[in-house]
Amino acid sequence: MRFFNFKKELLTFKNEPLSPLSILLLVILDIFLFIAILDGIRNEEKKSPSPYTYFPTSCSKHFTYPQTRYNDFINIRTYNETSQVCLDLNQKVSLITTDPEFIKNKNLYNKLERLKRENLRKTQRIQNSYNTRLFEKIANESDGVKIYQAKLEYETLVKELDDLNAKINALPAIASYNGYKEYESFITYHKSDFKQQYDDYKFWQPFYKFARLLTFVVPLFLIALLFYRRSSREIVHIISAHIMLLLFLPTIANVLYLIYHIIPKTLLANIVAFFVSIGLMAVFNYIVIALVVLAFGVAIYFIQKKVAAQRALKAKVNIKNIIAENKCSMCYVKVDYSKEHCPNCGFKLHRECPNCKEQTIRGLPFCSSCGTQIENV
Template sequence: MIRNILRFLNSFFSSFLNRSSTINNEPVNRVSLIVIILVDIFILVNVFTGLYDISRWHLSPLESYPCHQEWANYQGSTASNKNYEFANQAIIINTSQQQQYRQSYLYVQENHLGQVAEECLIYADIKDQVNSSENKQITIEINGKYADIYKLEDFNRTIKSQYDSSLLEKIAQQPQTKSINQITAEKAKQQLEQNQKQISKLNQQISILKTELLAKPEVIEFINLLNDSSKFKDLESGYDRANFWYPSIQIGLQSLFLLPLIAIAVLINNYSSRKGFGLVSLISWHLLVIFLIPLLLKIFEFLQIGIIFKFISDVIQVLFGELLFLISYVYIFIIPLVGFLIIKFFQKVTGNQKGKIITRVQKFQCIRCAKKIRSQDLHCPYCGFEQHVTCENCQTATYKFLPYCNHCGYRQVS
């Protein structure tokens, strides 16, 4: 079995290289081959660009549920002041727009598939109410008082750092006019106490302003929504569902982009091969390979993260518990098998079809490698492929893969 697979792969890759570098079985000169490879690279880059663009056509889970992460952060937070922190985050000081959150959520829907979750639109409406001009003013006052506290604390640190040198200046009876310190040793303690009282007063004022902000009806509604575990569970369920289906949607859109290109390349390649248009056949073959490379990569990527991965992991969890490393063993066997089947399929689609075989027989070419041979040759002297098969009716050698015996006309089993 393994020997047959290796023989098949060797034959496939030999045929692949031959088809990729010859025109009507004549080798392509190096300059032409370099030009073709450069064109291949250019097209491949554009194909991946197109795949990236079309994969973003549908809204991602984060775009469909833009409020999920923030809501999840609140539900998971254990901070004592989280109500104020999240209300404060909803207030944007540097803009006067009252509908910014809803507009920003809906903006991603333009020219895209999918919709923003209704739960997040409700969430955005309440945040826009919190982001009112009155609440902005309260936040500005709080921030201003925090800035004053920072200045006072910085001044206190300066006084403490200069106290020792000012004390030495006092002992040395140095005049104040020649002092390098901002304040004398006698006034340092008094100034520190005064600053500390001012800091305490500012903290009290900040506490009053925070209480005032949290008492606003729209803020209360916002905090109640963040605390609503049942609504968050519904949101989480929708987000998980979107995460589950998103890879499938992406592979579907990417296939929608690639499959027409692959079909066109196959049709042109088959037609040009039958008609003997060597250069067209070579170029269409290169295009077909270019279109297949990203498709295969996306298929393997989907196998790793898509529905199939979820199904396999669920089965393993049911059968073997938490031994999820067994998924790697499964994929080690599945992915090569999938690759083998894909190669086999496309070899049949673009490989030695009967029309090509008829043309090669008529031109005295090898059925497999298309090299020139003599009519009496039983095997190809270049690739060793046997050219004939015994007719079941007259027991005479006739050409392989052709529908009828060239001696008695008996229909051959393909």
């Protein structure tokens, strides 16, 4: 199966271009298939969870340092694919969060925090109001009564906030609860191991994810390829070719990401660290700009080269039509091809065939005497 045949069969039926209606139906089918393929890939990739699912944030923050605040001690949100170390940590946290004394104080802590938030909202409103009324006072649009009332209300809220903070600070420290020492020992013992597990999983997870993608894509691709090669019906060829193309797109995208994950991402991080260490990040920025300009320049060059080749091919086709109408291929004026030159521009109408040495019309790809293909006409 050659690529160009494959490409041609995407939009042709019995060597004829598909009608606009058929193309529209194919586009609708492609959209449906692509959505179904992406959905199937996502379902498979869920079996290889992201690092933030495998090591939830509510778990990983504990391994930074042992937590000491009430609102940091909630049962860790776990999934079916959560790492064992986080599940074990959850058990240690549960020793604290299930303590009746902790539950009572945690509820009180939540209530005091809620009152603090309400107090801060009111304080902010008073501050805004105070500033507005002060402006009015300066503008002689109001007396000082409203400003004095706002001042009293503000001072009351400040005192209330101080009382709330004092009550929060008076709550027993987290370290005083049963189970905290066991929790702290678990964190200290597993801290370096957790970091190693996290870094390893973060590096290998894209490979696990790609393997899951292949388990979905490869069987479907092989089935489509079998129909493409074995079926004699051209409509089956077209649909199976589209399926293979749609399967190829997410696969190549993931391959490119893996290449970036393995080489440029790591390399880029090391390069940035090096330039930061020597204080020459500007040089790195110049290099990045130069590489981007080079990449776009190369892309534009090849695009223009392809466009030029297409124009040259179109020009050759036009020359054939011009000669068929007995016109000069240089100035397009009617000529007599039994003559040697165009009477309008002097263009030589014939050339010598390199094979038979006979004269043949210039601009045509084959010799009129021996039929030899003439290069570079």
